[in-house]
Amino acid sequence: MSRPGAVTVRAPAKVNLELRVGTPREDGYHELATVFQAISLFDDVTVTPLEDAEPGTVEVGLSGENTDGVPADESNLAVRAVRLLTEQTGIDEAVRIDVRKHIPVAAGMAGGSADAAAALLACDVLWQIGLGRDGLHDMAAELGSDVPFPLLGGTAVGTGRGEQLTPALVRGEYLWVVAAHSRSLSTPAVFAEIDRLRKGKVLAVPTVSQDLMQALGAGNPAALGAHLANDLQPAACSLLPDLLRVLEAGDTCDALGSVVSGSGPTVAFLARDGEHALDIAASVRGVDTVAAVHQVSGPAHGVRVVSVQPQS
Numbered sequence: 001m002s003r004p005g006a007v008t009v010r011a012p013a014k015v016n017l018e019l020r021v022g023t024p025r026e027d028g029y030h031e032l033a034t035v036f037q038a039i040s041l042f043d044d045v046t047v048t049p050l051e052d053a054e055p056g057t058v059e060v061g062l063s064g065e066n067t068d069g070v071p072a073d074e075s076n077l078a079v080r081a082v083r084l085l086t087e088q089t090g091i092d093e094a095v096r097i098d099v100r101k102h103i104p105v106a107a108g109m110a111g112g113s114a115d116a117a118a119a120l121l122a123c124d125v126l127w128q129i130g131l132g133r134d135g136l137h138d139m140a141a142e143l144g145s146d147v148p149f150p151l152l153g154g155t156a157v158g159t160g161r162g163e164q165l166t167p168a169l170v171r172g173e174y175l176w177v178v179a180a181h182s183r184s185l186s187t188p189a190v191f192a193e194i195d196r197l198r199k200g201k202v203l204a205v206p207t208v209s210q211d212l213m214q215a216l217g218a219g220n221p222a223a224l225g226a227h228l229a230n231d232l233q234p235a236a237c238s239l240l241p242d243l244l245r246v247l248e249a250g251d252t253c254d255a256l257g258s259v260v261s262g263s264g265p266t267v268a269f270l271a272r273d274g275e276h277a278l279d280i281a282a283s284v285r286g287v288d289t290v291a292a293v294h295q296v297s298g299p300a301h302g303v304r305v306v307s308v309q310p311q312s
């Protein structure tokens with residue numbers, strides 16, 4: 001069978017419907033319990049073999065509406081994904097990675113993690129390794145706490161540092177309005193801020209709420225909206241106080257719920273229906289610190305091969 005040429009993989013952004021944060025661990029990470037949902041906002045990652053380049057060459061190309069702040073060097077998580085796969089398999093064929101970005105950057109939506117997950121699957125297909133999503137999980141976890149989830153997609157409970165996943169039973173489709181902020185937040189800085197805010201407090205072992213899981217199982221958006229929660233939200237708002245104005249813009253339209261996603265600063269609002277989503281989007285667009293508003297749905301699929309070019 002002939003080897004494939006360029007492989008394109010589509011990877012989803014995520015929102016955290018609930019994020020509970022425990023105490024810091026010895027390794028510096030925090031024990032988490034979270035519910036991830038993949039949403040219909042995707043990056044496309046194309047990995048193309050470079051026939052005439054030195055083995056081990058990895059070139060990067062960035063395009064799309066959101067590339068500010070995305071590194072095009074070795075620190076790009078997609079490049080690190082290819083390097084890790086090379087290290088583990090011994091295959092060091094030269095490639096070019098083209099990332100077409102739609103997911104906001106450094107925004108709490110795991111866009112860099114999605115690109116890394118996509119690069120892993122694209123190389124797995126390109127190099128005919130055959131690991132598949134399950135076989136790529138451990139490498140994904142080594143790259144970052146949020147990298148395994150986009151491999152899976154859908155809705156899942158994450159524990160450990162977020163990398164241990166259990167798919168969740170979900171009925172129905174949820175309509176989200178996602179507001180990206182004009183500024184970004186550093187994940188380590190937000191975790192450091194929650195430690196500062198909670199200093200001296202005795203913390204329970206983090207668990208996800210049964211009410212939220214039941215709302216998902218019943219396909220009840222109103223109940224889900226009432227149980228959206230993120231322990232990192234006060235820390236994100238402390239570092240970026242104008243996030244409160246973004247959250248209020250959703251309240252004025254009676255969003256079913258609103259939550260800062262992950263370490264922020266993106267805010268996700270849950271809508272009743274398409275018309276309600278339009279209202280929320282219009283209201284949120286009126287906040288001057290909001291950089292972009294996306295109307296999306298969840299749960300969305302995990303990484304998926306969308307095209308394989310024949311070898312030229």
Ligand code: C5P
Nearest residue numbers: 028029030032144145146161187188191
């Ligand atoms: O795993 P990842 O590299 O994405 O994590 C980035 C940073 O976020 C970590 O270095 C740590 O500061 C913080 N983090 C944490 N606890 C987690 C996940 C991330 O403290 N469970």
